[in-house]
Amino acid sequence: MTGPAEDDAPLLTLMPDRLGLPRGRSALPESEVAASQRGRILQAVTEEVAARGYAATTVQHVISRARVSRTAFYDQFADKQDAFAHAHLEASEQLLDLIRQRVAACADEDWRRRLRVGVEAYLAGFEGAPSYAVSFMVELRGAGPRLLDQRDRIVDRHARNFSRLAEAAAAEDPGVRRPAKLEVIGVIGAADELATRAIRATEPGSAPRLGRLVAPIVAIYEAVLLQS
Template sequence: MPNRVDLPRGRAALSGSEVAASQQGRILQAVTEEVAARGYPLTSVQHVISRARVSRSAFYASFTDKQDAFAQAHLQASRQLLDLIHTRVAEVAGAPWRERLRAGVRAYLDGFENAPAYAVSFMVELRAAGPLLLDQRDQVLERHARNLARLAEHAATEDPAAHRPSDLELIGAIGAADELATRVIRDTPPGQPPELGPLLAPIVAIHEAVLAGS
């Protein structure tokens, strides 16, 4: 979820590299918000730079086009969501695997609820952004699946009879969670945070079924 970065006031408050980094951060935030508000096809570079309050030359100093900016915003936001999940699961590191699973799913849903623009842009509008973004989405899903695979190893340690899921089963479980979340996000009125709490139980149940082999 890209964070807004504001420049401090005063002469020479930031170096050239710091100004560039601040502008990049504002552009990533702006492209996320514009796509959420307008839809990916109707969002233009002009919309992005107007919201970010940067020049066109500043935009093209960091990004080749709208798709490049959107792709980089998606990567940054995806890393932040994965970090959030990792942190929440680490907080219950000594707990049984089912509790750790529940903590991870809750963090996944919280990430979307707390960043509505991120949710719309990267769960709904991303599908209109072309093959590059779809491939990038697949890579993110695979990273989530690898995290679930590590949890499956813990489950097997706690219960030697536990099912050892295949890569396709793990990706399928992650994809099911994404599909359920996307449906709720798509049906949420514009400007409102999605209410994803009711998805906690079914997503946990799907994951438990894959990890436990039930």
């Protein structure tokens, strides 16, 4: 698996492209100022939740890390949970995009290779962004029904992507079956559980080392695809 230290390693970040704003009256359009503040808040809530836990994190913690005013926070988000939900949604979009891009780059290779590349991308995304790993794989589970429902919708999207890979694999390999939706959700849940356990076992402040999970997760996916 490609590790986060290499030059082309993915780095998930919610920070805006323009990280700093001029002091005093800003020469930037209000829309850019708001976008910069929003990105800093989303990154800050992710990092604060990873460091403190969801329950202990407050809006004050978030705005202090983001370096924005309380007014700026409430101009964009209703409360801590709202900010965390938006951070999770955007981070999940980034991770799904990363997986799609990596799989598309090896579209001419066989389905087993495409499957392995997708798993590697999923794990590398979390290796390269430890705060995302803790916040969205561990702490999210205690962040309330809204976050759990949102996670279910993200898993459903992941399941649709995997089902498309299964369709393509079945077209090129008669030994591949088309799994039912609940089977796909089940294997995604198994992969998430393995990753979550490894993330929880990681020392605070350290990047999780998830490369050893590639083989078992690939085996789980292959088991549901291959006819016995």
